[in-house]
Amino acid sequence: MEMVCENGARRPYRTPSEADRQPVHRWTSADMSANHHSCLLKQLDQQRRQELFCDCIVLVGGRLFRAHRNVLFGSSGYFRMLLSQGAQDSLEPARASFDAFSSDTFATILDFVYSGHLALGSSNVIEVMSAASYLQMDNVIAYCKAFIESSLEISTKEATEDALRPQSVLWEHQDDGKDEYEAEVTNEQSSQCQQVLETGLKEEQVGQYEAVSEPRRKGTRKRSATHRYTPDDSSPIDLQRATAGTQKADELYATLPTIVGVVGVFNKDSTPTVRFKCPFCTHTVKRKADLKRHLRCHTGERPYPCQACSKRFTRLEHLRSHFETIHQARKLVCRKCKRHVTEQNSRVVCEGSRRYRLCEACLQESGLVAHDGTDTGTEEPGLLLGVEEELEGNRNSSWGMEDDDDLAEDSGTDLIIQEVEDSDEEPSAN
């Protein structure tokens, strides 16, 4: 007589031990398992709806939710922490309350916990994701990220092949155009998905409080070949791959729920400090405006193109700095000898669209120019020497920056700022 184990291996029948007096034929299949899980979940959901055996009360936005602590414990890192700290043996129902998200959002999440169906729409995905982050529900975060990616119409061929193939998430845009999203999740699929997204979620697992108390190191980032930055979340569903401009930070910002703030550390007077959490990573900021700025590193939006070299920047100040350094030679430092110079004792050398300063001595040494300032132009083809009027030359827009009513001219520099719609085309990198 043989028994078939769950993994398919066969083993001989053994004498019943104390533990299992009855010989049990463990015969199982994926369908059977899924069916069993489904039935069990349905039963629990029915109990929840009938408020049977509910031993946990959650107050969200003035609305009372009843649930089973076992279910919450198994679904949410936050509840795991909460319930494991409380008196497990207490007959009193466990209580929790949240202000960081709305009751509708919690209802969506609770429905998912009890059904495996996550009702996401463009109107609620950000808040659901934020709440899931708060509740440390990695799978929900993963589905939200996937939904956002879908909404952004990201070119996911590569990502899909590389990262999402194992993920069995079904999303259906309903015919009525409601843009509803459902993730049918089995335990196995959830596990797979979680593995796929594990890297990106590790930091999420840390939870809100830790994220607040231990902000990410300054300036840390990763860079890809085309985009030189990708903040810390390293999400496999790389929003950076969103073709620039499919979703602007402004739009994303506008979709943020009224409350995305999380209660962080407490002030000395015990008043909580509210910080705004990025829905895509663990970063929190004090001001919503800073979050808006931060969101650009996720959307890939680069609204400030350099008119001289087409390089694009996320911030005006970066563009300005780039322009002054690269195209205007504003730095009064000799590029060769690194000595500080003045506009009087240095000249600007043009190399393509780049400009830099050389002191008189280095100029003579390099043989690029005669001492009287005339351009020899012969030693190194392609190098043009700027003369005293170089600043004037800049003003005359030698960098392809024509006067345009649509362009906002920056009064302080020669740089003409043009905020443009991002396009899919990559700038000609310099």
Next chain:
DNA sequence: CTGGGGAAGGGGCCC
């Protein structure tokens, strides 16, 4: 291979 410098990108915070 390594170290230094430049350029770029991001966060905090002041105005």
Next chain:
DNA sequence: AGGGCCCCTTCCCCA
């Protein structure tokens, strides 16, 4: 809330 400045970190290039 936006602009701007400062600072820090990372990456790339070059000697």
